[in-house]
Amino acid sequence: MKKNNFIYVGLLIMILLAGCAVRKSASNSVPTLVGKKWQLVELNGSVVPATVNGKMPYLELDEESGRYGASGGCNGVGGEYSLKKNNGISFSRGMSTMMACEDMSIENGLRTLFDEADTYKVMEDTMILSKGRDGDALAKFTLVVDQSDKLTGTWELDYIMEPETDFNTLYATRKPTITFDLAKNKVNGNSSCNNFSGTVSIDGHAISFGPLMSTKMACPGNGEQVFFKNIERVTSFDVQDSTLTMIMDDIVVMRWQKK
CATH class of the missing domain: 2.40.128.270 (Lipocalin)
Structure with a gap:
């Protein structure tokens, strides 16, 4: 009976360690993407100005809430996002403000981006969102570093x-x-x-x-x-x-x- 208990405890420890290893692996990949501010620099192959309507176009992903916040230089855009295996990502739209601004082209492009993008790639200080693993880049972002x-x-x-x-x-x-x-x-x-x-x-x-x-x-x-x-x-x-x-x-x- 004692031998069986030792076997049971040993198996339990192995399961817990395996679980910890899985969580650690997942958490190691997440910080490269989430909890940071990314400036939109290219959309559908065209360069995005540093400011649009006097504001910087950006994207932020919050790990705790599972929500994203973004701006194309006018309204705040947001909703929920989900990270998947093999660098998959999906966005769902939430509520946003409804201001009318002089230049709405980048904001409208962002809304389309969140409908289409399903794959992400992070290379040092650059993040790319695309449709499909082998698809062309829909958008490029650079990490915002406080200088x-x-x-x-x-x-x-x-x-x-x-x-x-x-x-x-x-x-x-x-x-x-x-x-x-x-x-x-x-x-x-x-x-x-x-x-x-x-x-x-x-x-x-x-x-x-x-x-x-x-x-x-x-x-x-x-x-x-x-x-x-x-x-x-x-x-x-x-x-x-x-x-x-x-x-x-x-x-x-x-x-x-x-x-």
């Missing part, structure tokens, strides 16, 4: 998008500077002539500047005009070492060096 802390401090401009005039001619006597105060979501600096200040909004790699107020000195040349025109165009940024790059969609419009 806002790297912006803190003062930067000096060393490139600006202006095909008509050489950079050194535009800023022969003084280069523009910008200083970020992220605790207050504010910026200040000098446009090469007048001082300016205002607000800044950051969401992942997306960035936009609020109304920038400046002093009113008369300035020679058109360097200041070119500066304010380009900083209004900026939709995203990237920081590598001591270089800050400001981008409009996929075009570099300004580059700065840390002072």
Whole structure:
């Protein structure tokens, strides 16, 4: 009888360990996908701007609730999702807000995506949703990494998008500077002539500047005009070492060096 009890206990331990191993294996695959914010960068083969209607298009999958949240730059879209074997995934639509925005194309494309996508793939910082394991990519996302802390401090401009005039001619006597105060979501600096200040909004790699107020000195040349025109165009940024790059969609419009 005791021998049978030992056998029973041994089998029970083996079953529990096997169960733990299965759960561990599943949980190891999930963190590559869920609990993160993914920025939509391509939809049906077309590049998606960093901001649409002033907002970053994104997708988030919550592991605990089994729900997803997304935006195409207008309304919040959400519902339930399910992960399946062999990188299968399915989405069901839930409630969403009903605002009308100037550009609804990305939002409408996302709704179609959630109806069609049934397979996902994660490669480092890129996630791809497709229809079928061998199907073409319906959408590509990049992992949103918070770089806002790297912006803190003062930067000096060393490139600006202006095909008509050489950079050194535009800023022969003084280069523009910008200083970020992220605790207050504010910026200040000098446009090469007048001082300016205002607000800044950051969401992942997306960035936009609020109304920038400046002093009113008369300035020679058109360097200041070119500066304010380009900083209004900026939709995203990237920081590598001591270089800050400001981008409009996929075009570099300004580059700065840390002072």
